Amino acid sequence: MKTDITYLGRVINVNSASVEVEISKDIPSAAPIINGRLYKLGQIGTFVKFPIGNLTLYGLVSSVSNTPSTIDNIDYEPDYGSRFLQVQLVGEKLGNESFEKGIGTFPTINDEVHIVTEDDLKEIYGVKKNGHIEIGKHASSENLPVYVSLHNLVLRHSAILGSTGSGKSNTTAHIIKTVLDNGEGARLILVDTHGEYSSAFEGKAKVFKINDKTNPLIIPFWTMNFDELSFFLVGRPDGQEKPEDKQLRDKILELKKANATLLKAGAVDVGYITTDSPIPFDIKKMWYDFDREMNATYNHASDHIAANECLEEEGDPSILKPAKFQPHSPNNTAPYKSKKLTMYPYVGKIYSRLKDSRYSFMFNPSDYYDTTSENDIDHLLRNWIEHEQRLTILDLSGIPFELIDISVGLITRFLYDSMYWGRFEEYTGRNRPLLMVYEEAHSYLPRGEKNSNVYGYARKAVERIFKEGRKFGIGAMVITQRPSEISETILAQVGTFIALRLTNSGDKGTVQSSAPNNMNSLIELLPSLRVGEAIIVGEAINIPSRVRINLVEPRPSSNDPDLAKAWSNVFASKEDNYKSVVKAIREQKNINK
Template identity: 75%
Template sequence: MKENITYLGVVMNVNSSSVEVEISKDIPTAAPIIDGRLYKIGQIGTFVKFPAGSLTLFGIVSSVSNTPKSLDIESYEPNYGSRFLQVNLIGEKVGSRDFQKGVGTFPTINDEVHIVTEEDLRAIYSNKSERFLEIGTHSSSKNLPVYIDPHNLILRHAAILGSTGSGKSNTTANLIKRMLGKYPGSRVVLIDPHGEYSAAFSDTSKVFKINSQTSPLFIPFWAMTFDELTFFLVGRPEGQERPEDKQLREKIVQLKKDNACRIKSGAIDVNYITADSPIPFNIKELWHDMDREVNGTYSVSNEQDQTRANEKLVDKGDFSKLIPAKFEAYSPTNSAPYKSKKQTMYSYVGKIYSRLKDSRYNFMFNPDDYYDVDSPNDLDHLLREWINHDHRLTILDLSGVPFELIDISVGLITRFLYDSMYWGRNEEYTGRNRPLLMVYEEAHSYLPKSENSSHIYGYARRAVEKIFKEGRKFGIGSIVVTQRPSEISETILAQVGTFIALRLTNSSDKNTVQSAAPNNISSLMELLPSLRIGEAIIIGEAISIPTRVTIDLVEPRPSSNDPDLISSWSKPFNKDVDNYVSVVKAIREQKLN
């Protein structure tokens, strides 16, 4: 086979991690032409093969040198006409069978090594069965499509990584569009913190956004766990149980039990209700009753007898309008009316009131049609709105969510959807019978490895980690998208089955991806800083062989591209119209014009 035009050289050293190859000096050129195509010999990241009868082993070039690593360098005099390759083995192909990852047989000394041609690559990559999804083209050949397995990509989870401007948002949009186009039963929920993706999917998605006239985003407060709700309402640290926390828990449980038989989607046995049960209750009524208890005056001084029957009530107020009850002023002397001695909840009353009055939190505390048990809709309606509509792609635009609520909002959304898949795993229309993909954009901002921010307490991280650890069994998969993989939860990265890594220039980010990748292709990760815009290295369970892929541009594009600075700065500005009134109004209302 040495006469074959693909002949490259022979094996001169083999160990458990790599193979050293000596390129033949008889090759007439460093760039032979095979079947009309030019091949560059010794390019890092290119492939070679080791034919041995019906078995063909494949490897990837990790380094090139004029000095063999297997010899004593001090006693070796370099021959500058010699070339040596370090090759990492990645898979094998037996006869006409499909390419398989992993190696069962290693090459031996003096085995021949050949160039991998485009025809070889086509046999590896171009799987056009209905199971597979085209993601782009091979970077070395625009005529060679690259396919991935969406089953492994989604249910074994994935990460799309890349520095700002590397093409990360385009890759995400491209992948989602291809899924929606090929699979008519697909379901995707995209968490979009900056509101970038509605432009790319204007006709093929349902976008939920705070204050939207058509599809407003609501996340009912009563769907929170007790820890989540009390953390946000009163700043209660998780796991802490002071007397006022115990009283608040008891009041919430009682309100939920009172509503158990009136729930729109069906009555619930009160014996199963806890403070974490997602059952509607009126939080304004809760505040009003607590305020009345704390600030009331009574005709008796004994705390046990200070009940509503002994109140010195002037006006009962209106809880729906957050108007507190009014009482006769208490006497400064030891005589009636007496001041309330039930002061345990005093600090909580003011904190809850301030939250309820803040209009930024209306999407949680004033959710139209989901407010309490008397509202027309229940959680089943919200679930259908999110994952059972005409377009199959749901974009939850969190750009209007206050920063301090991003953590809880993402955590609550994720937990709610995970629970729906878990408890509906055997239903015909959801769970294992119709899987769901969750996509988390800008994941580093709310899925950090540690809670080092005053507004990040791990609610989102714990919920998403649960999907990465257990979601596969119940039909829910996930993709995290981030420009800072070094800041992402290590548990999440450890569960990622497929990495789509675009250009990463930060050394800590590159090292994070490199450490998570298999050892035998760590050299391929060294190429990350030199990738072109729109190029990605894909490794993992969704692809047959680690590959450098070019991702096509999608149109329309996500609104994440840079502004046209030169064009903008080239225009003279008109100071007479630059009055900034609308800007200040938007700041005050926290509403984008």
């Protein structure tokens, strides 16, 4: 009714995209007080409602003007100071039923428009329901909690976006902690490329890190498919098949088939094994055999078999010590030089990879090296996703930058395959979903492989989760400060956007074009958001909202240093300074304090 204290004005224009509202001239104040609370009229991003009988439509104020969109309105009085609102409709509520997104009925000309009060917002957001978690407080009211659907947040995927210093790490930590507090059977894996989150979850997460004595991060080389392994070992590009590539493929297949009956997790039918099968084999023995075949000398010119070798000393594959042979004769006499030189371009490359200590987490995984090891990868899988803490942090800060792409790809594909092939098991798959969280996603999930260290291994694996994961119980969340650099396929499959302050126009445009519900007016607010404030749109939330994210303690170690305090200190110069820093650079290990 027009006599209600919430009465705002009337509808003067309706189209498929928005509704235009004229604020009533009879409203005495631009900031009325309703039930003891002050409301400011015409604020961008605030809500209004359209009561139509038993149906109430809700809309979001997208723009405010002192002139209507159609100047030919004969009742327009420019000197009176009339105000006009453009409103985007977002949902409706029928009688006492719950609020629903989407519009089935549009308002008509002269329909009443009312202010949405805090009580109205409580009806929209409701009380906490089963399967929902509190993500923060509504920006317009510290007393109004905002809930999101855990199912849609996880299985319909999500993205946390924001410029540096906007509160991304705090938002990520808050969501993870809230999920852990509300789900005893929850399982989350956080891919932490900078090692920021272990401090925020001390005692609440199992952290795997390279060279850690308790929980070392291990990614066995033999979990790579042939394209990945051959590219990493010898730089073989996709699609290439030179004679040495065929010999490498055949050798790997031979070694994997030889181990088929020796696997700790159970024997495998040899007929099903390919070079892509994740079966352990001794890669050092593979190098040793290639090197021996290439460098051996023989007593006979044509019969190059082991029995005719001119061997001086057996080597030791386990320490990469090659076999030694009598030097070949420069004349056409014994000892004869080997004719099997196909692998000459590759043997040195393979050796250099295996000797590089930075890659020991792949090539020297003592517990998962080959069939002589104590464990198979079922043990690794249980370590990662089946423990009492429920949150696993894979700290990749010690991994060489050029291996981040392939490491994330291997981790993702391994976990995806476990959920896919175990989707009907009672302890995993669809019966116990898994959330993958990818921090700093722009560095390894780019739109295109322009970076020489990013070849698309991670992107292809993560895209697979975004496209198909929900059917098998695996969801994903990406966190990035540069959404414009993220794979378009990933952004297109994101169901819920949690967008903090974004000042770059390209990044804001990416969110605007990717976000569901076409909430342009809210997205336009991104550059002006306060730290820790987010625009949330998508499937996990009842209605697009501006939300204050709760602060968490302890916080991730991503905050800025206290520059003023640091620079006010007096530092003594010592001869030992920087020795530990240089040692860390040389060993590629973090200095632990």
